[in-house]
Amino acid sequence: MNNSIFIILLLLNLNISCRNQEKNQNNNARTDQARLDQDKYLNNLNKFPSSYVDFFPKQVRGIYGYDQSIDITNECIYFYYYSLKNNEANSIDSSLRNEAKNIYNAFDTNIISIRSKSIIHADPTLEEFYNNRDITDKNYFPIPYFERNDFSKIGITDSIYSIESPCGLTKDFNIYLLESKSGQFWKGLKPSERMPTQWENGLSKGICVNTKNDIIIYWFIIW
Numbered sequence: 001m002n003n004s005i006f007i008i009l010l011l012l013n014l015n016i017s018c019r020n021q022e023k024n025q026n027n028n029a030r031t032d033q034a035r036l037d038q039d040k041y042l043n044n045l046n047k048f049p050s051s052y053v054d055f056f057p058k059q060v061r062g063i064y065g066y067d068q069s070i071d072i073t074n075e076c077i078y079f080y081y082y083s084l085k086n087n088e089a090n091s092i093d094s095s096l097r098n099e100a101k102n103i104y105n106a107f108d109t110n111i112i113s114i115r116s117k118s119i120i121h122a123d124p125t126l127e128e129f130y131n132n133r134d135i136t137d138k139n140y141f142p143i144p145y146f147e148r149n150d151f152s153k154i155g156i157t158d159s160i161y162s163i164e165s166p167c168g169l170t171k172d173f174n175i176y177l178l179e180s181k182s183g184q185f186w187k188g189l190k191p192s193e194r195m196p197t198q199w200e201n202g203l204s205k206g207i208c209v210n211t212k213n214d215i216i217i218y219w220f221i222i223w
Contacts, residue, residue, distance in 0.1 A: 044068055048079060048220070052185075052205065055178060056081055056218045065151055072188040075117040078144060078221040084156050086214050093174060093209040100176035100206070102141060106162075106169040112196065113145040113167045114204070114223045133196040141180035142195065142204050143167055144221045158213040172212045180204040186222045195223065 041060045045053050047070060056079075063084040070077055086092075097103065104111055112130050120127045126145070135141060146168040148161045162170045169175075182202040191200030205220035 041066065045079065048077075052203070052220050052222075053079060055205070055207070057083065062086060063154055063156065065149060065154065067147070067149055069116065072186070073117065075189070075192065076114050076144075076221055076223040077186050077189070078116075078219065080144070080146065081218040082149070082151070082160075083216040083218070084151065084154075084158075084214070086216050089209055089211050089214040089216055092207070092216060093211050096174075096176040096207060096209065100178060101180070102177040104140070104143070104167075104175040104177070105171065106165050106167050106173040106175060106208070107171040108140075109166060110140050111166040111175075112140050112142045114142050114192075114221055115145040115194070116147065119145065119147050127194070129194045130196050131193065135196050135199055141177055142199060142202060142221075142223070143175060143177065143180075143206065144204070144219055146208075146217070146219075158215070160210075160213075160215060169208060169217075170210070172210045173208045173215075173217075174210075175206060175208050177204065177206045179206070189223060192223055 037060055042058075044066070045056060047068075065082045065084070066080060067082075068079045112133060112135075113128075115126055115128065133140075144167065146161065148168070151160070159170050161168055165171070167175065180202065182199045184201045185203040189201060193200070195202070201223060203220070203222045208217040208219065209215070
């Protein structure tokens with residue numbers, strides 16, 4: 001009887017030990033993956049001058065994704081960081097109302113959007129010319145046209161994009177423009193014939209917030 005109890009206790013201890021070891025291995029694997037993800041994000045972000053991306057998150061956390069282009073043949077350079085299911089969306093939205101240079105709704109028909117060559121090639125109907133538009137301090141400054149990304153693999157099925165929007169996002173997004181200025185900010189980019197006069201080249205950066213679905217998009221774009 002005593003031997004039977006001893007064997008049972010031994011097996012239980014071995015089972016618990018194996019489970020703890022497996023748990024520790026899983027935790028270590030997640031930690032290693034998180035470190036790799038962080039390093040990859042920073043390596044990509046550091047491809048750009050710090051003044052272009054100084055308002056981006058310094059650490060990746062939660063559910064996120066990002067998109068970038070450094071190909072001048074695409075006729076624009078950009079980096080977008082998507083923070084998804086972010087419970088700070090409401091507080092960030094409130095704080096940006098006092099910080100932003102301009103505020104637009106994604107469905108504002110007056111928006112001037114920078115559309116990459118790849119997206120125009122995929123859908124020529126998206127090409128639009130704004131060279132008859134004037135830009136002043138009280139007018140609309142260029143922002144990106146956000147190309148569709150599939151986040152279903154990381155569990156995000158909320159609607160982010162809309163083909164009916166002049167910037168590619170749904171009507172639930174507020175767009176906070178932090179900075180926009182004309183000029184040459186990336187070597188090799190040719191002046192765009194689609195953009196307003198004296199804005200054929202330029203830089204724009206800001207943050208989009210969707211408080212309904214807790215989504216924040218940090219972005220900068222150069223054309």
